[in-house]
Each structure stands twice: as structure tokens, then as C-alpha cells.
Amino acid sequence: KAGVTQTPRYLIKTRGQQVTLSCSPISGHRSVSWYQQTPGQGLQFLFEYFSETQRNKGNFPGRFSGRQFSNSRSEMNVSTLELGDSALYLCASSLGQGKRGSSGNTIYFGEGSWLTVV
């Protein structure tokens, strides 16, 4: 069974540009969530999508957006990039039903997309 796949793995962008990151969840998983990881702020929740609807959102500006397609694949977009957006962006997938840790609802993370803004 393939894991969570994120593309691209590495990218460099210039301030002011926009970027789109892609995530393919584990087959059968309907929930996809995104996290930003930086040395200073640690791991922070961005948003979660379930069945093409945003179900939860973290405390990030509107420049950060996402969407989910009918096949559960998800994309996140960051517009008007700032130097502080340089980070590892992690995608995670799960069945999305029931409490975390309940039977079958383990969350699996991808290897992330490294974004550098120059």
C-alpha cells in the first residue's frame, strides 16, 4: 500500500511569487491535513479537508489556501510568498472518522515539501 505522496519535494521561489504543493493520500483515506514545520515555530496545523470540504483551519493568513478533489488528492497554495514562508510543508492523511487513535484512524504523514523563499 503506497504511503502519502507529496510533490514537489524541494523548490525555491522568489518573494512575491505563489506556489502550489500537491498531496496524494493513502488509498481509501478521505481526510487530508496540512502542517507547516519551521525551526522557530515547530509543527503548526494549517487546515484539514474531508470529502472536498475544509473541515478545520489553523491560524494562518488568507495567503494560505487549499482544496481537495473528488479523488481525495489535495493541493495547498501560498500566494505572495514571504521569506518567513520558507518551511517544510507536511501533508497527512487518515480515514477521517472517529477520534484520533481510534481503530483505523491513525494519521500518516508524507515526507514533505521543502520550500525556500529567496
Next chain:
Amino acid sequence: GENVEQHPSTLSVQEGDSAVIKCTYSDSASNYFPWYKQELGKGPQLIIDIRSNVGEKKDQRIAVTLNKTAKHFSLHITETQPEDSAVYFCAPETGYSSASKIIFGSGTRLSIRP
């Protein structure tokens, strides 16, 4: 907001010795207490978890202990090996988290000295 504190931030132990990482939380309603391991270049991976109706859980060389009264839980790694070198995160379920919105601790970088 929810307060999750993790200590120490870095830990270096001799191969074969034990390592202990502690996580303190503030939400008395928390009932799920997992630990994640993040190896270099990879995403976090769940390694062990415990629910509030249990005080301790072991899985080979790793264990998690819970003290609900004091609101903290700990990760114990015995007979450490080089492959245990990684960053470890606690992520207790809280009123501010949900099934997919995980609130992580600040992480502990564990280094195993040969």
C-alpha cells in the same frame, strides 16, 4: 489556548542507556496521549500512544507512562540504539485539537552516542 510543553529540547545518551522525554499539558479533558518520531528527511510517525484509562503501555523498547493528576506523560526508550536518533514530539488530544488538527509539543532532539 492549549499549553503543551515538552522537555528536554535536546537529549544525548550513550548507546545502550535509557532516554526519557516528558510532556506536560494543561487541558484536564485530554484523553489521548501519543508520541511521534520524526527521522531526518521524513514526516512524523506515530510510535506509541495511550488512552487515559491506562497508566502505562509498552511496546518492546519503548513505553509511555501517564500521570493524569499531574497532567504529564512520558516517553521511555530503553537500550537505545543508533536508529533511535530522531526528533520526538508529543501531541496530546485537547479541546483545541481534533482528530486531524494535531497540536504538537516543541520536540526533543535525541542523539545516541556510539
